[in-house]
Every structure is written in structure tokens, then in C-alpha cells.
Amino acid sequence: MNYLRRILTIVGKDIAAEIRTKEMMNSMIVFVLLTLVIFNFAFGERFEGAAEASAGILWVAFLFAAVLGLNRVFVHEKDEGCLDGLMLCPVDRSVIYFGKALASLIFISVVELIALPIFAIFFIRTIFLANLWLLILVLILSNVGIAAVGTLLSAISINTKARDLMLPILFFPVIVPILIAAVKSTGLIISSPSFPEDVLVWLRMLAIYDIIFILVGFLTFEYVLEE
Amino acid sequence: MRDWIQRILFWFSLIGIIVSIFMVFFYAPIDRNLGIVQKIFYFHLPVAITPYFAFLVVFVCSILFLWKRERRWDVIALASAEIGLVIDTALLVTGTIWDKPTWGVWWVWEPRLTTSLIMWLLYAGYLLLRRSVGEEARRARFAAVYGIVAFISVPISFMSIRWWRTLHPLVFKPTGIELEPPMIFTVFVCLIAFFFFYLCLLRQRIGLEFLKEGIEDLKDSLGGG
Numbered sequence: 001m002n003y004l005r006r007i008l009t010i011v012g013k014d015i016a017a018e019i020r021t022k023e024m025m026n027s028m029i030v031f032v033l034l035t036l037v038i039f040n041f042a043f044g045e046r047f048e049g050a051a052e053a054s055a056g057i058l059w060v061a062f063l064f065a066a067v068l069g070l071n072r073v074f075v076h077e078k079d080e081g082c083l084d085g086l087m088l089c090p091v092d093r094s095v096i097y098f099g100k101a102l103a104s105l106i107f108i109s110v111v112e113l114i115a116l117p118i119f120a121i122f123f124i125r126t127i128f129l130a131n132l133w134l135l136i137l138v139l140i141l142s143n144v145g146i147a148a149v150g151t152l153l154s155a156i157s158i159n160t161k162a163r164d165l166m167l168p169i170l171f172f173p174v175i176v177p178i179l180i181a182a183v184k185s186t187g188l189i190i191s192s193p194s195f196p197e198d199v200l201v202w203l204r205m206l207a208i209y210d211i212i213f214i215l216v217g218f219l220t221f222e223y224v225l226e227e
Numbered sequence: 228m229r230d231w232i233q234r235i236l237f238w239f240s241l242i243g244i245i246v247s248i249f250m251v252f253f254y255a256p257i258d259r260n261l262g263i264v265q266k267i268f269y270f271h272l273p274v275a276i277t278p279y280f281a282f283l284v285v286f287v288c289s290i291l292f293l294w295k296r297e298r299r300w301d302v303i304a305l306a307s308a309e310i311g312l313v314i315d316t317a318l319l320v321t322g323t324i325w326d327k328p329t330w331g332v333w334w335v336w337e338p339r340l341t342t343s344l345i346m347w348l349l350y351a352g353y354l355l356l357r358r359s360v361g362e363e364a365r366r367a368r369f370a371a372v373y374g375i376v377a378f379i380s381v382p383i384s385f386m387s388i389r390w391w392r393t394l395h396p397l398v399f400k401p402t403g404i405e406l407e408p409p410m411i412f413t414v415f416v417c418l419i420a421f422f423f424f425y426l427c428l429l430r431q432r433i434g435l436e437f438l439k440e441g442i443e444d445l446k447d448s449l450g451g452g
């Protein structure tokens with residue numbers, strides 16, 4: 001129980017800092033919108049009403065925004081010397097990992113929830129709200145994987161010379177399974193008025209990915225923040 | 228001792244590759260359906276298997292490094308990643324050449340092809356990461372963590388790409404190639420030759436890295452010049 005409370009303390013700290021500066025969220029939201037608009041110009045009207053294809057647009061926008069946010073996870077800690085303070089805390093390194101990952105998960109999810117209705121207005125003509133809960137489930141499962149991998153890789157990239165440039169290079173190839181599963185299941189959900197059976201395969205894939213990479217992050221994070 | 232092993236590896240891989248080339252062109256029969264193009268298969272299969280093995284070595288050495296903190300594991304991981312990436316490049320090149328006559332197009336987003344490409348990107352990222360960290364101890368730790376993450380993601384990527392494709396009707400079915408016994412024997416020889424070639428390169432690269440370190444030490448002892 002104590003472990004959980006320590007994690008939530010770090011999450012609370014990050015949320016408080018974000019509410020005060022609004023630095024990360026604002027740019028992420030604007031960035032998602034920009035990506036959607038740019039896609040509209042790049043593909044013309046080819047995707048209008050084509051729900052399955054537009055799911056791809058949605059997830060590319062989400063992933064890019066996620067990278068933008070994940071890049072910032074450790075920036076303040078690093079630049080203002082707070083990382084040393086965080087590391088001096090008498091807590092296990094995995095507490096820092098889970099705290100940071102949970103905070104990123106919340107930020108990414110909020111941005112997505114704001115962007116989702118706008119995406120629906122822009123790209124989908126007929127909306128099937130019957131499976132909205134399923135879509136939320138897909139979002140949560142995908143975001144858990146994105147946050148688990150992203151937080152670990154963000155802690156690595158912040159300590160490299162290339163910094164912001166490094167994260168996408170490390171992050172995108174690892175996140176491919178999430179992208180495939182999220183695009184496929186989102187496409188199925190928004191284009192089907194009834195419960196799409198095929199979506200179960202993808203939900204299972206997302207869940208397996210999440211479990212594996214939470215475990216990997218938990219086991220390896222202490223080696224990233226060492227010194 | 229080191230030279231002795233290296234020499235054996237060198238001659239084994241040299242003779243092995245010469246023998247395999249001869250076997251590919253003069254011993255194995257020409258494929259009835261695909262003709263001469265099928266010859267590329269004998270080198271395609273070894274270069275397809277070797278990167279997996281090379282990246283498995285990166286993965287195991289990464290774990291060993293984090294556990295034991297011995298520099299040699301990091302050096303082996305680096306060497307194996309570099310060689311794996313080069314052989315993976317050869318795989319992608321021979322793969323596209325092989326695709327054209329068999330499937331009619333240069334590239335198909337088929338699970339094995341796509342996985343090789345993603346693997347290429349993963350380990351290109353691995354090497355870029357190494358170049359982007361100046362301090363040695365930190366570089367080794369970061370590389371080890373990414374070496375673990377990258378390798379674990381490969382089978383999941385493969386599965387996801389497979390499901391992604393098979394939920395659709397399969398347009399391009401890689402038809403199972405019926406192999407004559409001489410063909411099997413040839414590909415077996417090629418595989419062994421390539422494995423020795425990999426080991427030879429690996430050992431050479433590890434030696435090079437330690438040599439580099441020796442030079443740095445010498446420079447330091449000469450007064451930081």
C-alpha cells in the first residue's frame with residue numbers, strides 16, 4: 001500500500017506542475033489538431049467517411065503527440081536538477097518509473113479524449129457510438145503500452161547528446177505492434193454498428209504487449225537512472 | 228591463443244564460402260519452376276537466420292552486462308549488433324531481388340520481410356543511441372537496456388504483422404519450395420559457412436574494440452595527448 005502511495009505522490013507532483021505550467025498539454029492538443037489538419041490536406045477527401053482508413057490518421061496523430069509529451073517527461077527534472085532530488089528520495093527506482101509512466105498515461109489519455117470528438121467531426125461521417133466503451137478500452141490499453149515503453153526510453157534519450165531527436169528513433173520501431181493493433185481495432189470499432197468479433201484478437205495483442213513491457217520497464221528502469 | 232582461434236575461423240569461413248559458391252552453381256540442380264534465380268535462396272536463407280542469431284547475442288550480452296558489469300559483454304553486444312545490422316541489410320537486398328521473380332513485385336508487406344525491416348530500424352537506433360552517449364559506463368547501460376527492449380519487441384512485431392495480414396485474404400502466398408536432397412545439402416553447407424563467417428567477423432570486431440581501448444590507454448599514459 002505504501003508503494004502505491006509513493007507512486008501517487010509522484011503522479012500528483014507531475015499533475016500539479018502541469019496544471020501550473022500547462023506547457024505539455026497545450027502543445028500536445030494543438031499538435032494533434034495540426035496533424036489532423038495536415039493529413040486532411042495531404043490526402044484530400046480520400047478518407048472522408050472511410051472509417052477504417054481514417055483510424056490510421058488518428059493513431060499517427062496520437063503517436064506523434066505522445067512522443068511530443070514523452071520527450072518532456074524528464075526535461076524539467078533534468079534541466080532544473082530535480083532528477084537528483086528525485087533519485088535521492090528513499091524510494092525504489094521502480095516507484096519513479098511507475099509514477100512517471102502513470103502521469104504520462106494520464107496526460108496522453110486526456111489529450112486523446114479531447115482530440116477524439118474533433119477527429120470524429122473531421123473524418124467520420126457516420127458515427128457508431130454503440131461501441132464507445134470498446135474504443136475507450138482500446139485507447140486505455142494502447143496508452144498503457146505507449147506510456148510503459150515511452151517513459152523508459154524517454155529516461156534514456158534525455159541523457160543522450162541528441163536528446164529530443166533520439167526518442168522517436170528509439171520509440172517508433174518498438175511501438176509498431178501497438179500501432180498495428182490500435183489502428184486495426186479502432187477501424188473495426190468505428191465502422192461497425194454491432195460488436196466486432198475480430199477486435200478481440202487485437203485487444204489480446206495490446207494486453208500482452210502491455211504486460212510484457214511494464215515488466216521490462218520495471219526490471220530495467222533502475223539501470224537507466226543509476227549514478 | 229587469440230590469433231590461433233581467429234585464424235581458424237578465418238580459414239573456415241573463407242573455404243566454407245568458396246565451397247558453398249561452387250556447390251550453389253555446380254552441385255545443386257537448377258529449380259524447375261524458378262530457374263536460375265532460385266540460386267539466391269542459398270545465400271538468402273543464411274543471411275535470414277544470422278541476424279536473428281546476432282541480435283539474440285546482443286540480447287543475452289545485454290542482460291549479462293547489466294548483471295555482471297563486465298565490459299566484455301558490452302563489447303560483444305556492440306560487435307554483434309553491427310554485424311547483425313550489416314547482414315540484415317544483405318537480407319533485405321537479397322529478399323527484394325528474390326521477391327521480384329517469385330511474387331512479381333519488389334516489396335510485399337509480408338510478416339517476415341516487414342519484421343526484417345523493423346529489426347533493421349531497431350538496431351540502427353541501437354547503434355545511433357550508442358553514438359549519442361559520450362560517457363562510457365552510461366553508454367553501456369543505456370545500450371544494454373535498449374538491446375533488451377528491442378529484442379523482446381521483435382517476436383511481438385512479427386505476430387502483430389502476421390495477424391494484420393492474415394485477417395485479410397492472403398494475396399501473396401509464399402509457396403513452399405520443394406527441395407531436392409542436393410539442394411538441402413547445399414543450403415546446409417551455406418548455413419555453416421555463414422555461421423563461421425559471422426563468428427569470424429564478431430571476433431575481429433571485438434578485437435578491434437579492445438585494440439581501440441588499448442590505444443586510448445597508451446595515449447593517456449603518454450600524458451593525455
